[in-house]
Amino acid sequence: MHHSKKYNKQHLFWGYLFIAPTAIGLFLLNIWPAIQTVILSFQRSSGFGNTVFVGLDNYKKMFSGSEIWQSLFNTFKYAIVSVPAIVVFSLLAAVLMNQKIKGLTIYRTIYFIPVVAAPSAVAMIWRWLFNSEYGLINFVLEKIGLNGVQWMTNPKIAIISIIIVGVWSAIGYNMILLLSGLQEIPKDYYESAEIDGAGPFQKFFSITLPLVTPSLFFVVVTTVIGAFQVFDVIFMMIEPSTESMLHTQSLAYLFYKHSFILNDKGYGSAIVVLLLVIILILTGIQMKLQKRWVNY
Amino acid sequence: MRKNKNWIIHLLLVLGGLIMVVPFVWMVLTAGKTLPESTQIPPTIFPKKFQFINFKDVAKVLPFGKFYFNTLLMVLGRVAGSVMFSATAAFACARLKFPGRDLFFGMVLVQMMIPSQIFITPQYLLVQKMGLLDTIPALMVPGIVSAFGTFLLRQFFLGLPNDLEEAAVLDGANVWTIFYKIMLPLARSGLVALAIFTALFAFKDLMWPLIVNSSMGKMTLSSGLANLQGQYTTNYPQLMSGSVLAIWPMILIFILFQKKFIEGIATTGGKL
Structure with a gap:
């Protein structure tokens, strides 16, 4: 009796019916798998689909080897360099496109094209550009009197090449998100600043930047998460089992390698749990810090 | 003054645009070259004769x-x-x-x-x-x-x-x-x-x-x-032909519906 008063019967019927597919799907494909991955990380496969519980063995193995530390270092290096580069270039492009100039649609379309290209093709194109003998980039470098670079085979350089491709691929997407944030800033703010004699840089730092911080925050959080999951470009551009791979492989690549090439799904799961913990901590820290710099 | 400023904006946007688009242009140009042509030093920009056969060959493999x-x-x-x-x-x-x-x-x-x-x-x-x-x-x-x-x-x-x-x-x-x-x-x-x-x-x-x-x-x-x-780790004309075949559909759809794409992506982002 109590319930039928509180809830409309139609709402109950349609409500459960409407959420049913997504609720069941999310449970089977996401919630339960997330729990299973954690369980798997404490197991080792013993062949024929059987698994044995091995306690913390996978984690001990992980932290005692040098592979994971190198990979952590690679992943952080990738994120620390690529995230600021993506944010700065995307914001710059967005600010430039937020002016009243001709040809905006064409610029916007061109900047977005890398976003709609499949990453395996993108990586292949860049492999060709980076080719140390016949690549366009080294040709141009040599033409202007510089030395060619072993972009993919030099272990010290390879991560930079990965970062270049990562940044190049991500600018268009984030530019669009920032551009829509910029377009929400009322035009009269700029007009009154102009009357006060503010120059373009003053306007940028006193109006544009503070007012775009909500969109900027979104871009930073999602770009950090994306950077820590970097996989495609490394998988496609660097030869496996080389010194270069050792110095570029990310946690996501290591997860793929151990789970699906070396077929040690327990160990792979431990790696992905570590990745999850890192991403959750970083996202948590950003949520905490947002009050300090984001203006709502 | 105003004109002057616009000139700088266009210059920066064109520079950025070149960085975005040159890799794709180079992909298409390479896709049309013969293997010796693609490894020629100094490289030629345009293929002597566009080798459509590369697409056929790569479609035989994949x-x-x-x-x-x-x-x-x-x-x-x-x-x-x-x-x-x-x-x-x-x-x-x-x-x-x-x-x-x-x-x-x-x-x-x-x-x-x-x-x-x-x-x-x-x-x-x-x-x-x-x-x-x-x-x-x-x-x-x-x-x-x-x-x-x-x-x-x-x-x-x-x-x-x-x-x-x-x-x-x-x-x-x-x-x-x-x-x-x-x-x-x-x-x-x-x-x-x-x-x-x-x-x-x-x-x-x-x-x-x-x-x-x-x-x-x-x-x-x-x-x-x-x-x-x-x-084909080294046959770049074929690799580039494959890349062209893999990416043209989405790029075409994007260019046809670019306004919807941009609006759509803009609404999926925003604020946390």
Whole structure:
């Protein structure tokens, strides 16, 4: 009796019916798998689909080897360099496109094209550009009197090449998100600043930047998460089992390698749990810090 | 003064635009060259005669017809599933009252914050258990429902005015009619945005198709192209022809619907 008063019967019927597919799907494909991955990380496969519980063995193995530390270092290096580069270039492009100039649609379309290209093709194109003998980039470098670079085979350089491709691929997407944030800033703010004699840089730092911080925050959080999951470009551009791979492989690549090439799904799961913990901590820290710099 | 400033903006945008577009131009030009032409030093810009045969040759090695078909089915399956199911779930979360609603929405939010790699191994094992490895349905599995879509469309439904709904209730309309006839058409731009977003990321997905489908005839453009690399590590005209074949459909769709794309992507982002 109590319930039928509180809830409309139609709402109950349609409500459960409407959420049913997504609720069941999310449970089977996401919630339960997330729990299973954690369980798997404490197991080792013993062949024929059987698994044995091995306690913390996978984690001990992980932290005692040098592979994971190198990979952590690679992943952080990738994120620390690529995230600021993506944010700065995307914001710059967005600010430039937020002016009243001709040809905006064409610029916007061109900047977005890398976003709609499949990453395996993108990586292949860049492999060709980076080719140390016949690549366009080294040709141009040599033409202007510089030395060619072993972009993919030099272990010290390879991560930079990965970062270049990562940044190049991500600018268009984030530019669009920032551009829509910029377009929400009322035009009269700029007009009154102009009357006060503010120059373009003053306007940028006193109006544009503070007012775009909500969109900027979104871009930073999602770009950090994306950077820590970097996989495609490394998988496609660097030869496996080389010194270069050792110095570029990310946690996501290591997860793929151990789970699906070396077929040690327990160990792979431990790696992905570590990745999850890192991403959750970083996202948590950003949520905490947002009050300090984001203006709502 | 004003003219002067615009000149600098154009210069910067053109420079950036070149960086964005030259890799693609170089891909197309290389795709038309013969192998000796592509490794000539100094390189020539244009192929002497555009070698369309490269496309034919690469299509002999990789079944591109199947890749297009598989990719299309994967994209359509994921778009249909996620748009349909997210729309109903989002409507329920925004407009209906029932116990467990907030718990369900909490589940949606949690899923959104977790990196997708955490789901992959058990999803793979599930697909394996169902005997679906190396099939087209396997490609669709991770995208059948969408936490992100539910979240996005809920915002849309929350933003719609109440009075239409109230008037319909007075006229005796049931929940289904309100959802299907009134709310869904009003949320059209949200549905389009979600469809574009889902299609784009399904098309770009690499790790999942790589893992579940291993035979050539069941691969997508992304995972199929990844195989080309092993076969022709140095034949760049062929590798570039393959890349052209893999990326032209999405680029064409994007250019045709670029306004919808940009608007759609803009609505999927925003504020946390």
